[in-house]
Amino acid sequence: MADWTRRQFVAAGGGIIAGIGLGGLYAATGRPARGGPMLRPPGALPEEEFLAACIRCGQCVQACPYDVLHLADLDEGLAAGTPYFVPSENPCNLCRDHNSLRCIDACPTSALSPVEFEDIDIGEAHICKGKCLAYNGTICRACWHACPFPDDALYFDDLLRVHVNTDHCIGCGLCEHACPTDPKAVTITPRGALVSPGAGRGKQSRRGGQGRGAGGEGEP
Amino acid sequence: MNSRAANHPRPRPLRKGPPWYRSWTFYRRLTAVVFLALLVFGSMNGFERFFRGSTSGTKILDVVPITDPLAAIESAVASREFHQTALLGAGILVVFAVVMGPVFCGWVCPLGLVLDLNHSIRRFVRRRILGKRKELPVPKPVSSEIKYALFGVLVGFAVVAQIPLFQIVSPINLLVRAIVFGSTLGLAFVAVIVVMEWIWPRLWCRALCPLGSFYSIVGRLGLFRVQINPYEAGKVPCKRCATRCPMGVPIMDDYTMKGERAVTHPNCNRCGECTEVCPRGVLKLSLFPYPRDAAPAPSCNPHEGDCDCGDVPLPVMQSTT
Known part of the structure; x- marks a missing residue:
């Protein structure tokens, strides 16, 4: 039935034109319903490219040896089915007991693509000075002990108050998980939320010409 | 044999259906259940090395990638990048579909399994509980061009909007994500489709499913x-x-x-x-x-023990491969 084939291809062709129109409409209305910024697994592309490349298969979630990752549900809009993690419950352990980052190995597309350990850019730690014990007369270095880059990403000043060096902080969330205060004094801001005025300041020096920096950064 | 052929125009007793262990329905549901069980198995701790993923992408034994072809196409055009693993996995399925036809829909699709079971339940309720002797009515014809157009819409949308939309809202994926990953919100959409079954049977498969439309084009000559x-x-x-x-x-x-x-x-x-x-x-x-x-x-049922067919070639019986 050649008739069938012709009708199928005519319909598909018409559909592509309609789809381009709908896609244009979506882009013209400012790309709504993309979900809030989330903490992505290590090696994730910038948010826009990540949402384009991720096929929502969940293999990274299953491959994670620490059960850190969750899949977003439909309430996250078009980010549904993408992986994220909540550091206060379970931080990214950066597969330090394993040879490689398992989520990246599992990804069938380049949504999670291989990245040097120091170049991981999940987000940045921020310290709330009102809640942090070290700023309020107690000696506490729980976050510093948890940090994979102690003295680089988290360091102490002369008064034993803790500071974040955003050049070195990769946003794994180990500090947030270790923080003993109840509303956590140190929290990770997702990279996606930083893409606005002062986005990813000073990161270019660390990332060099890697081309795949935090989304929206200009070249140095 | 000659006499049998000569007798042919005479009406002959009706053949009964095969017993359950020889019926396609049983094996068809078995493969779909096994696939779903593998997905659940893969989501358990420590077993992801053997089988992991969901309907949009799986990996067998940590080596062989299997990717939903529509997912691979959408992701490739949306991110304008050649994803080796995904396209290799899609290629495996496309080659399989070219040779075997669109067997995914009837034999593997988890949503197809749900709709198939729903159909059986409907038939059971109708015959055993309501006591009606007639079969379910034939589904109203619908224009199946819609699903080919939807396939095009998804590809066009992915090109411009850079979103692999079908992987987000596909009821197949939503069903699997609910079972495997516990994202239950999507079940509402699946429920709508199942309810639609009672009004308009297989509307999703016949007229809407873009993945099925892709497989039916690819597997035309299967x-x-x-x-x-x-x-x-x-x-x-x-x-x-x-x-x-x-x-x-x-x-x-x-x-x-x-x-x-x-x-x-x-x-x-x-x-x-x-x-x-x-x-x-x-x-x-x-x-x-x-x-x-x-x-x-x-002329008699070859599936029954009292068959006296002798050496008559049995075209029906040869169909098991």
């Missing part, structure tokens, strides 16, 4: 399909095949009565239900077509 016995076809227009077909394919009117060699309708998902209700063994689900000079089907 070898595994419902073959028609030219010797038996068109003798008794009982229409049981078309009445039973869950996809509403007019098998009798368009194929057996017109002397076609096989059911090539793009909506046929190779479920094999028609072969089991055909009282005269006209249809078989097989890789191999009947020879043009096919022998008549045996």
